[in-house]
Amino acid sequence: MSEGYGRAFIYAILVHVLVLLVLGISFDWQLIPSNNHQIDDKKVVQATLVDEGKVQKELDRIKKKEAARKSAAKKEKARLKELVRQAALAEKKAEKKRKAKARRLVELKKKQALDKKKKALEKKRKTLEARKPAERKKKKLTKKKKREQIEKKRKAHANKLTAQRKRRQAEKALQALLRKEQLQRQAQGELNRYEPLIRQRVERFWIRPPGAKTGLKAVLRVRLTPSGEVLTVRVVQSSGNAIFDRSVENAVKKATPLPLPSNPELAEFFSVIDFEFDPQKG
Amino acid sequence: MRKLITTTLLGIGLQLWVCQTMAILKIEITKGVEAGVPIAIVPFAWQGEGKPSQDLAKIIGDDLVRSGRFESIDKDDFLSRPHDQAGVKFKDWRLIKAEALAVGKVQRVGSNRYQVQFQLFDVFKGKQLAGYRYVVKAKQMRKVAHQISDIIYEKLTGEPGAFDTRIAYVTVEQSDSGQRRFLLQVADADGHEPVTVLDSGEPIMSPAWSPDGKRLAYVSFEKRRSMVYVQTLADGSRERLADFRGLNSAPAWSPDGKRLALVLSRDGNPEIYILSPRSRQLRRLTHHHAIDTEPAWSPNGRHIVFTSDRSGKPQIYRIAVSGGKPQRITFEGEYNARASYAADGQSITLVSANKGRYRIAVLYLRQNAMHVLTEATLDESPSFAPNGRMILYATEQGGRGVLAAVSADGRVKQILRFLKGDVREPAWSPYNRKF
Amino acid sequence: MNKKILLLVPLMLVVGLSGCGNKNKKSNASVDERGVSTGAAVNGEGVAGEQFGGGPVDRTSQRRVYFEFDRAAVDDQNRAIVSAHAAYLVDHPGIALTLEGHADERGTREYNLALGERRAKAVAKLMQAYGLAADRITTTSYGEERPVALGHSESAWQLNRRVEILYEDQ
Numbered sequence: 001m002s003e004g005y006g007r008a009f010i011y012a013i014l015v016h017v018l019v020l021l022v023l024g025i026s027f028d029w030q031l032i033p034s035n036n037h038q039i040d041d042k043k044v045v046q047a048t049l050v051d052e053g054k055v056q057k058e059l060d061r062i063k064k065k066e067a068a069r070k071s072a073a074k075k076e077k078a079r080l081k082e083l084v085r086q087a088a089l090a091e092k093k094a095e096k097k098r099k100a101k102a103r104r105l106v107e108l109k110k111k112q113a114l115d116k117k118k119k120a121l122e123k124k125r126k127t128l129e130a131r132k133p134a135e136r137k138k139k140k141l142t143k144k145k146k147r148e149q150i151e152k153k154r155k156a157h158a159n160k161l162t163a164q165r166k167r168r169q170a171e172k173a174l175q176a177l178l179r180k181e182q183l184q185r186q187a188q189g190e191l192n193r194y195e196p197l198i199r200q201r202v203e204r205f206w207i208r209p210p211g212a213k214t215g216l217k218a219v220l221r222v223r224l225t226p227s228g229e230v231l232t233v234r235v236v237q238s239s240g241n242a243i244f245d246r247s248v249e250n251a252v253k254k255a256t257p258l259p260l261p262s263n264p265e266l267a268e269f270f271s272v273i274d275f276e277f278d279p280q281k282g
Numbered sequence: 283m284r285k286l287i288t289t290t291l292l293g294i295g296l297q298l299w300v301c302q303t304m305a306i307l308k309i310e311i312t313k314g315v316e317a318g319v320p321i322a323i324v325p326f327a328w329q330g331e332g333k334p335s336q337d338l339a340k341i342i343g344d345d346l347v348r349s350g351r352f353e354s355i356d357k358d359d360f361l362s363r364p365h366d367q368a369g370v371k372f373k374d375w376r377l378i379k380a381e382a383l384a385v386g387k388v389q390r391v392g393s394n395r396y397q398v399q400f401q402l403f404d405v406f407k408g409k410q411l412a413g414y415r416y417v418v419k420a421k422q423m424r425k426v427a428h429q430i431s432d433i434i435y436e437k438l439t440g441e442p443g444a445f446d447t448r449i450a451y452v453t454v455e456q457s458d459s460g461q462r463r464f465l466l467q468v469a470d471a472d473g474h475e476p477v478t479v480l481d482s483g484e485p486i487m488s489p490a491w492s493p494d495g496k497r498l499a500y501v502s503f504e505k506r507r508s509m510v511y512v513q514t515l516a517d518g519s520r521e522r523l524a525d526f527r528g529l530n531s532a533p534a535w536s537p538d539g540k541r542l543a544l545v546l547s548r549d550g551n552p553e554i555y556i557l558s559p560r561s562r563q564l565r566r567l568t569h570h571h572a573i574d575t576e577p578a579w580s581p582n583g584r585h586i587v588f589t590s591d592r593s594g595k596p597q598i599y600r601i602a603v604s605g606g607k608p609q610r611i612t613f614e615g616e617y618n619a620r621a622s623y624a625a626d627g628q629s630i631t632l633v634s635a636n637k638g639r640y641r642i643a644v645l646y647l648r649q650n651a652m653h654v655l656t657e658a659t660l661d662e663s664p665s666f667a668p669n670g671r672m673i674l675y676a677t678e679q680g681g682r683g684v685l686a687a688v689s690a691d692g693r694v695k696q697i698l699r700f701l702k703g704d705v706r707e708p709a710w711s712p713y714n715r716k717f
Numbered sequence: 718m719n720k721k722i723l724l725l726v727p728l729m730l731v732v733g734l735s736g737c738g739n740k741n742k743k744s745n746a747s748v749d750e751r752g753v754s755t756g757a758a759v760n761g762e763g764v765a766g767e768q769f770g771g772g773p774v775d776r777t778s779q780r781r782v783y784f785e786f787d788r789a790a791v792d793d794q795n796r797a798i799v800s801a802h803a804a805y806l807v808d809h810p811g812i813a814l815t816l817e818g819h820a821d822e823r824g825t826r827e828y829n830l831a832l833g834e835r836r837a838k839a840v841a842k843l844m845q846a847y848g849l850a851a852d853r854i855t856t857t858s859y860g861e862e863r864p865v866a867l868g869h870s871e872s873a874w875q876l877n878r879r880v881e882i883l884y885e886d887q
Contacts, residue, residue, distance in 0.1 A: 191307065199309050205379075208314030209439065210351070210671075210691050221306075243440040246404070250381045251314070253406045274308045281312040485862035487826055507857045508830060529834055529858060532827045545827070551838075552831040573831040589828055595787070596828055620825040633825050640823060660869065662825055678869065707826065 187269040190261045197259040206251035217278045226267040228257035248277040318353035322380040327365035330390030341427035345445040350689025375405040444667040448711040450489040454704040473698035499533035543577035578622040589619040624670035631664040655692035674708045776801035784878040789835040803847030815883040818858040821874035833858030
């Protein structure tokens with residue numbers, strides 16, 4: 001009995017560690033998109049820079065940063081995989097040990113049983129000579145022991161199932177994360193492909209009011225359907241000039257539908273877009 | 283135990299969801315197109331006998347397009363033709379990407395009395411931006427149309443329109459016998475409804491509007507040499523303002539209308555003078571043996587810009603009205619002349635020549651940046667619309683002088699085709715009084 | 718000056734002055750009056766008159782002095798014309814002189830009006846240098862308003878950058 005709890009305890013700890021790891025990763029992931037923002041921002045800034053040296057430097061910095069992020073992610077994934085593998089290994093070992101122990105126990109029991117049988121035969125022979133009540137009592141005791149053994153086996157099996165289930169769940173969570181990461185990677189690729197398409201389309205429809213270069217800037221939050229239809233446009237940051245604000249709102253509304261990836265899972269990454277209209281940078 | 287696991291798993295899920303929604307894509311837009319705002323102007327409904335005297339929608343559309351700030355959507359593209367709010371389906375207009383929609387109707391309400399109603403809508407917001415009603419006579423129809431253009435322009439650009447204004451110019455007519463006649467004319471800003479205010483066998487030059495738009499100063503050679511006159515438009519009465527020995531030329535009103543700057547060579551060579559007509563007081567402003575001419579007042583009335591060739595070639599100089607040393611303000615181009623201020627005082631328009639090509643340019647004073655707006659070779663006499671968004675000038679086409687308007691950004695140019703004869707020397711009036 | 722030319726001078730003047738006289742009648746022109754552009758055309762015919770002169774021509778038959786673009790300097794050839802007119806006028810005190818400056822169409826109208834005056838004054842100054850009294854000379858300018866040649870090329874422009882020498886009876 002104590003043996004069973006002990007295992008459960010180990011599994012529990014394992015799962016916690018896993019969960020924490022997963023949580024940790026998910027936090028990391030939260031950072032990934034924000035990293036992407038930075039990269040995007042830099043991209044835009046670069047486009048406006050005239051100094052090629054600076055641009056190159058900036059590019060190198062971003063590349064380095066990107067490489068560091070990638071290698072960290074890779075390391076983290078390897079660590080996770082290793083952990084899962086080790087957990088599986090530990091479980092296998094424990095299982096082996098448990099089986100060996102059980103085998104030994106069975107052997108021991110067999111031996112004991114044999115001894116007992118011998119003794120019993122001796123005793124029987126003796127009790128046959130002596131009397132019968134003691135024999136009955138002994139029978140009862142054996143039966144009880146057997147029942148207990150069955151129960152123990154059942155419990156061990158149940159624990160094993162639970163552990164397996166937990167492991168499967170953890171693996172599933174990991175799988176989900178991996179899938180998500182894959183999507184994100186794909187989305188990043190799609191982002192690089194679609195961001196200029198979206199920008200160009202909005203730019204084509206933006207009739208910039210003359211004189212808008214004098215420091216006017218507005219930010220719109222735009223919600224899109226997976227097919228790129230503009231659902232809502234909200235002025236997150238007004239330029240303070242009604243004509244300018246109207247021009248940028250109309251630009252986005254007229255640009256509908258915006259070009260999005262055809263894969264709806266990827267299009268989801270584009271469901272909300274913040275458009276920053278800043279003619280001074282142009 | 284299981285509960286704990288499920289909740290943590292749930293937490294992870296939540297975390298993932300949150301992190302996904304937080305990944306808002308940010309796109310920076312720094313460039314737009316330099317184009318007109320697409321506007322749909324539905325032909326106004328007519329409720330009366332016969333046909334309306336004027337196509338208001340067309341007048342309005344032409345006005346707005348000429349400004350360079352609008353594109354009038356072809357009415358063949360319209361999916362519906364409402365004439366009031368009840369008939370407007372915004373979806374119809376969003377589909378053809380109209381940002382604004384103007385509808386209206388004209389109703390006869392009495393003998394030679396018409397009610398004109400018009401409404402302007404923001405198509406994507408689906409709301410009315412303006413609604414007006416006028417009761418006018420038939421001959422005021424064009425004026426109403428120009429006033430509607432002004433309202434639309436102001437609502438959609440945030441700046442006042444200048445369509446309900448006039449232009450003065452000189453037309454030269456050649457009779458069959460080879461006689462030339464010089465006509466000083468005034469027309470609507472779109473060139474329609476011209477009226478001759480002076481008819482002479484001798485040249486007329488340099489018409490200049492008084493700030494109240496009621497009088498014109500000009501140079502006439504009717505006495506066989508240049509003299510400056512001031513004529514009241516309402517009754518045609520006029521007065522000879524300057525007939526000194528030598529040149530009398532280039533009149534320019536001060537913003538308060540109380541003084542005129544002009545050019546006289548009575549002291550030997552052309553110099554800028556300031557004349558107060560009421561007191562007949564004359565003050566000489568420039569002192570240089572070079573040519574000093576073409577004075578124009580700054581909107582605040584404190585400075586005068588003028589053309590001088592004191593550096594060898596004509597360039598623009600600025601001098602305080604109180605006097606002092608003139609400062610040269612143009613350095614780009616071999617020949618800069620005939621400067622005049624925009625109403626905001628931030629820029630001047632002028633004729634700028636390079637390699638023998640005379641073109642209309644705008645000089646932004648603070649930035650000291652010159653933008654050449656036209657491409658012909660003999661463009662001249664530029665003057666700003668009172669809102670500073672367009673410039674009227676004279677150019678050559680098919681061997682005759684024509685008037686043209688260019689948007690202050692140089693993007694849209696249009697010849698005023700309604701004017702006949704050899705046309706020159708345009709001057710844009712100040713704002714008109716409304717009804 | 719030989720005799721032949723001296724005989725020719727009055728003949729030229731008759732042709733030339735017929736144009737001036739024509740113009741003179743219009744001097745008190747009212748607003749609605751017909752223009753004097755025909756007068757300019759007659760002056761043009763006066764120039765044509767030099768053709769039958771043959772031999773060395775009296776330069777007073779030439780009634781126009783021409784200029785470079787945006788310039789008011791009188792070159793040697795034109796100087797001779799001016800000097801001939803000055804000499805004649807000194808000999809004929811009854812005739813007054815009007816010098817009418819013109820410019821080609823390039824440049825702004827007001828500047829060209831001033832440029833025309835500068836040209837007229839340049840000629841007037843030269844006349845005085847040749848002995849003509851200042852009070853007999855009137856200068857005026859039409860700027861680019863009265864071209865003699867239409868067209869937008871140098872061949873037209875060079876004819877329009879001019880000072881017209883006009884004699885008027887006093």
